[in-house]
Amino acid sequence: MDIRKIKAVIECLLFVTGDPVSLKELSIVLEVDQNTLRKIINQLIDDYNDSIRGIKIIEINGSYQLCSKPELYEYVEKLLKPKAKTGLSQASLETLSIIAYKQPITKSAIDSVRGVKSDACITRLLEKDMIKEVGRMEGPGRPILYGTTDTFLRLFGLKNISELPPLKDFE
Amino acid sequence: MDIRKIKAVIECLLFVTGDPVSLKELSIVLEVDQNTLRKIINQLIDDYNDSIRGIKIIEINGSYQLCSKPELYEYVEKLLKPKAKTGLSQASLETLSIIAYKQPITKSAIDSVRGVKSDACITRLLEKDMIKEVGRMEGPGRPILYGTTDTFLRLFGLKNISELPPLKDFE
Amino acid sequence: MSINIKLEVFEGPFELLFHLIEKAKVDIYDIPIADITDQYINYLKMMQSLDIDLASEFLVMAATLLEIKSKMLLPKAPKNDEIEDSDPREELVKKLLEYKAFKELSFVLKEKLSINEKALCKDSNLADEIIDSFTLPDKLSIEILLEKFQMLMKKRESFNNRGFGKIYRDNITVEDKITQILKILSSARVLYFDDLILDCINKLEAILTFLAVLELIKRRKIYVEQSSNFDKIIVRRR
Numbered sequence: 001m002d003i004r005k006i007k008a009v010i011e012c013l014l015f016v017t018g019d020p021v022s023l024k025e026l027s028i029v030l031e032v033d034q035n036t037l038r039k040i041i042n043q044l045i046d047d048y049n050d051s052i053r054g055i056k057i058i059e060i061n062g063s064y065q066l067c068s069k070p071e072l073y074e075y076v077e078k079l080l081k082p083k084a085k086t087g088l089s090q091a092s093l094e095t096l097s098i099i100a101y102k103q104p105i106t107k108s109a110i111d112s113v114r115g116v117k118s119d120a121c122i123t124r125l126l127e128k129d130m131i132k133e134v135g136r137m138e139g140p141g142r143p144i145l146y147g148t149t150d151t152f153l154r155l156f157g158l159k160n161i162s163e164l165p166p167l168k169d170f171e
Numbered sequence: 172m173d174i175r176k177i178k179a180v181i182e183c184l185l186f187v188t189g190d191p192v193s194l195k196e197l198s199i200v201l202e203v204d205q206n207t208l209r210k211i212i213n214q215l216i217d218d219y220n221d222s223i224r225g226i227k228i229i230e231i232n233g234s235y236q237l238c239s240k241p242e243l244y245e246y247v248e249k250l251l252k253p254k255a256k257t258g259l260s261q262a263s264l265e266t267l268s269i270i271a272y273k274q275p276i277t278k279s280a281i282d283s284v285r286g287v288k289s290d291a292c293i294t295r296l297l298e299k300d301m302i303k304e305v306g307r308m309e310g311p312g313r314p315i316l317y318g319t320t321d322t323f324l325r326l327f328g329l330k331n332i333s334e335l336p337p338l339k340d341f342e
Numbered sequence: 343m344s345i346n347i348k349l350e351v352f353e354g355p356f357e358l359l360f361h362l363i364e365k366a367k368v369d370i371y372d373i374p375i376a377d378i379t380d381q382y383i384n385y386l387k388m389m390q391s392l393d394i395d396l397a398s399e400f401l402v403m404a405a406t407l408l409e410i411k412s413k414m415l416l417p418k419a420p421k422n423d424e425i426e427d428s429d430p431r432e433e434l435v436k437k438l439l440e441y442k443a444f445k446e447l448s449f450v451l452k453e454k455l456s457i458n459e460k461a462l463c464k465d466s467n468l469a470d471e472i473i474d475s476f477t478l479p480d481k482l483s484i485e486i487l488l489e490k491f492q493m494l495m496k497k498r499e500s501f502n503n504r505g506f507g508k509i510y511r512d513n514i515t516v517e518d519k520i521t522q523i524l525k526i527l528s529s530a531r532v533l534y535f536d537d538l539i540l541d542c543i544n545k546l547e548a549i550l551t552f553l554a555v556l557e558l559i560k561r562r563k564i565y566v567e568q569s570s571n572f573d574k575i576i577v578r579r580r
Contacts, residue, residue, distance in 0.1 A: 004223045012225025012243040013250050015186075016472065018464035021250070029249045052175045052218075054183030058461065070460035072183040078200045079184050079192070088455070091353050093448040100451075101444070113440060116354030116399050156451055157458035165450050167443050187462045239468075251473050257486060258478035260470035268491035284494055291467065295474040327484040336488045338495070338540055 006030055006037075007044050011066075020063035020150065060153045061160050088128070095121035096130055100152070101167055104134045104145035122146065130155070177201055177208075178215050182237075191234035259299075266292040267301055271323070271335060275305045275316035293317065301326070355403035356441045358385060370438065373431055375414055379407040410434060514547060519554035524563065527579045535566065535575035 001009075009030060013021060023041075027034045041057065041064060048056040054072055057064050068076065088096065095118045098110050110118045125131045134147035148161065158164065172180075180201060184192060194212075198205045212228065212235060219227040225243055228235050239247060257264060266289045269281050281289045296302045305318035319332060329335065352358040362381050368374055383404055389396055413430035526533055535555065542548040555577065558564040568575045 007223050008225040008240070009243055009246045010225065012239045013246060015226045015237070015464070015468075016239050016247050017250070017469045018466040019469070025250060029246055047223075052178050054179040054181065055186050056461070065463060066186070067461040067463045068183045068187050069179070070457055072180055073460035073462075075180045075184060075200055076187050076462060079196060080188065088452075090448065090452075093452050093455075094444055097444045097448040097451055101447075113437075113444060114354060115356040115403070115437070115441060116397060154461075154463070155459050156454045157461075158454075165447065167447055186464060189464055189467065247472060251469060252476070255473040255476055256479070257482055258473075258476045260473040262466075262470050263474050264486065264490050265494060268487040269494065271487055272491050284498065291471070292474075295471070299474070299478065326478060326480075326482050327487070328481055329484060334484075336484055337536075338488070338492060 001030065001032070003040060003043075006032060006040055007047070010041060010044060010064075014057065014064060014066040018066075020060055020065040022063045026064070058154065058157075059159045060150050063150075065154070067154075088124070088130075089121075091118075092121040092124050096125055096148075096152070099125070099131055099146050100148050100161065100164055103147035103161075104137075105147075106137055106143040106145055108143065110146075172201065172203070174211060174214075177203060177211055178218070181212060181215060181235075185228065185235060185237040189237075191231055191236040193234045195233075197235070260292075262287075262289075263292045263296055267296055267319075267323075270296075270302050270317050271319050271332070272338070274318035274332070275308075276318075277308055277314040277316055279314065281317075354397070355400050356438060358382065358400070359403070359438060360442065370435060373435070375407065375411050375431060379404075379411045382407055406434065514550060516550050516553045516557060519547075519550050520558055523551075523554055523558060523577070527564065527577070531579065533577050535577055538577070 010026060013026065013029065023034050023038060026041075027037050030037065032040070045057050045059075047053075054069055055066055056069055058067055091114075094114060095110055098113050099105055102109065102113075107118060107122060110122070122131070126133075129149055129151045131146050131152065132149050133144050135145045136142040137145055152158075153160065181197060184197065184200065194205050194209060197212075198208050201208065203211070212230075216228050216230075218224075225240055226237055227240055229238055259267065262285075265285055266281060269284050270276055273280070273284075278289060278293060281293070293302070300320055300322045302317050302323065303320050304315050306316045307313040308316050324331065350361065352361065359378070359382065362378050362385075363370055363373060366374070366377065366381075368378075386396060386400055386404060410430045523533075523538065538551050538555070539548050542551055555564070555566070559566065562580055564577055564579055566575055566577050
C-alpha cells in the first residue's frame, strides 16, 4: 500500500471510531509494522498542522485520536450552544494535581496534602472522568486508590503522564 | 478571512457536529455570503477527493456532512469486527441489558440509567428484532414500553425471561 | 455608621496561613509563630462572631499552632550530640511548602486545560452504528448482559453514594411500593420476595420494598411463608 493510501485509511479509521485507536490496532488493520506506521502518523500529524485543516491528530498513551483545532473553538461556539466547559474549581484543580503526581493515592493522603477534606472535589473529578479508582490499598479499611484517566491526558494536552510539568522543588 | 481559514473552519464545524449543517448556518457563522461560500465548499469537496484523504463532504438537501470514504469501508470493518464479536455495540449491549432486566421499561427510564440518550440504540435493537414494543405506560404521554423478543431468548439460549441469571448483590 | 469588612474566604487552614505569612512579609522558613498564631486565632474568632461555619480542619490547625508555640517557649535543651534539636516548626513548614508546590502546579495545569479543552472530539456513534449493522452470531452468552447490567448498577450506586441523589425512579415511597405489590398480587396468586428485591434498582428501593412488605403484613393484606431455612420466601394475598 502506498503511503498516501495509508494516510487516507488512518484518517478514515480515526474519523469513524471517534475514540482513540492504538498504534497496534492500526498496524494490524493496515498490515504495516508499528515503527514504520509511527513515522507515517507523525508525518500525518505534520500534514494536519497546515492552516487549511480544521482538525488534528492527538496522541494519548500510544493511541491516536482526531479532534478539532482548539484555535477554531470560537466558531464552534458560534454554531453550537457552547458545550459546557470543563469548569473545575481551584480546589478541584489542586486535588487533580496531587492525584496526577502522587497516583495511586488515597483520599486521606490527598486530604493531608491539602489540609482539608477533598470528598466533593473527588466526586466532581470522577464525574468529569478526570480520575478513576485504580485499586485498593492493602491495610485496614482497604481504602480506594485514585489515578488519572486518558480523558485527563487529553484535556491537559499530555501524551502521557511523564509529560506533566515538573513540580517545583519544595524540599 | 482568507479562503484557507474558511476551509479549515468548515472542516472543524462539520467534524464537531457530525450531523449535516446547512449552508445558511455556515454562512452566518463564517460571515461569508452563501454564494461565495457554496463555491468554496465545492472547492473543498474537490480537495477531499485527493487520494490522501480518508473522509469526504457530502451534500444533502443544501446541508453538508462529513463522512468516511466508502471505498475504505473494508478497513473500517477490519478494525471494528474484532471489537464487535457480539454483533452489538457496547452502547446497544448496555441498552439491551437494561431492557432485559427491567422490562417493561420506557425509553426515558433507560436513558436515566445510562445517563445518555438511547434513541439510536433502541431503533437498531428494534431493527435487529431483539426488542419490541410491549405496551404503553399509563400516565402523561403514555410512553412506549419495551421488552425483549423470542429472537432475543433464542440468541441468548434462554427458554423464557425468568431464566435470566440473577443479579449478584449490588453492594 | 456601617462597617465594611472585606472578608476573605479560605479553602482551608493552609491557605489562611499562607495569607497571614505573606501579609506579615516573613520568611516561611522562620515563621514568627507567636504572632502568626495570634492572627490565625483572631481570624477564627472573627469568623465565629459572624456565625460562619468553619471546617473542623481550621480548629485542628489552631491546636497545632498553639502546640508549636508552646514548644518554642520551652527553654532549649542543652546541646546533645545524640539527639538533633529539631525546630518544632519544621513539619508544618514542610507541609506548607508541599501544598504551595501543588497549588502553583494547579495554575500551570489550569492554563493547559483552558487551551486543550477547546479541542473537541467526535462521539463514537458512527462506529456504534457500523458495529450494530454487523450480523449477529448464532449464539451469545447471557453472562455478557448480566455483566453489563451489573456494571451499570455499580456505577449508579457509587454515584448515589456520593450524594448525587437518585438518577432513576424519583420520589418512590413505601406507599408506591405497597400499591405495586398489591397490583402484582391482584393478577398473580403468589410472588417471590426475591423477585421483588431483585427488581430494585438500588439499596434504597430494596429497603422501601422490604418496608412495604412489612406494612402489608401488618395491614393483614398479605402473608409470607417459607417452607424451610434458605428456601424462597413466598408472598401471598390474604
